[in-house]
Amino acid sequence: MESKEKETVLRLFFALWPNTVERTALAAWQPPLRESCGGRAMLPDTLHTTLVFVGNVAEHRLETLRLAAQEVSGRGFGLDLTEAHYWGHNHIVYAAPQTVPVQLADLVIDLEHSLRKHRFHFEQRPYKPHVTLLRNAQWSEASLPAMRTVRWRIEDFVLVHSLSDEQGARYEVLARFPLQGGD
Structure with missing residues (x-):
């Protein structure tokens, strides 16, 4: 009798990942906001900005997912997080930019296009960086x-x-995809 092993499925997303200095600056927002709003502070090493949430992906498709990301060619850019906001529907306090850099919007559009081309399904909703x-x-x-x-x-x-x-x-970074020199 042949046994079939269940394939491993990974829960995946693409994100912008802050360095230690940026992460520390973001974490400094948490105490005064928590004093105002209560709640549970996210651990500093989990702070990030999601680009595209892909969701559950069979492990055998991981290399194709990496290939899709490698096909994206964007330019580096600056992102200024200037405001704290509250989403009442899910009780989240978040940091956000006042304006979305065009390079960020283009990066998300290009990544989504490449994912569709490689037949990945993902959450599709208006992009709001936070x-x-x-x-x-x-x-x-x-x-x-x-x-x-x-x-x-x-x-x-x-x-x-x-x-x-x-x-x-908790999050584990599986791969990094460099952007071209920016502005």
Whole structure:
């Protein structure tokens, strides 16, 4: 009798991944925001900006996914996170740019195009770049306290494996994809 092993499935997404300086600056937003809104602060090493959430991918398609990302050619750029906002529908406080750099919008469009070309399915919704800072927060429609701008230099994007265990979510960067010299 032949046994069939179940194929491993990975929960994956593409993201912008801050360096230590940028991550520390973002984490500095958490205490004053948490004082206002309560909630649970995200661990500093999990802070990121999702580009495209791909979801569950069979392990045998991982190399094709990497190939799709390698086909994307974008330019490096600066991303200034200037504002904290609250989403009431999921009780999240997040950092966001006041304006979305055209290079970021183009990167997401190009990545989505390449993923479709390679027959990957993914969440399709209007892109709103953000870094989740707090979960389970409570706030109103009022503006959140002003924060010091975090200047983030984007030189690459990453493929991330989302893992869950008894401690919660943790992320493992599987691959980096460099962008061309930017502005």
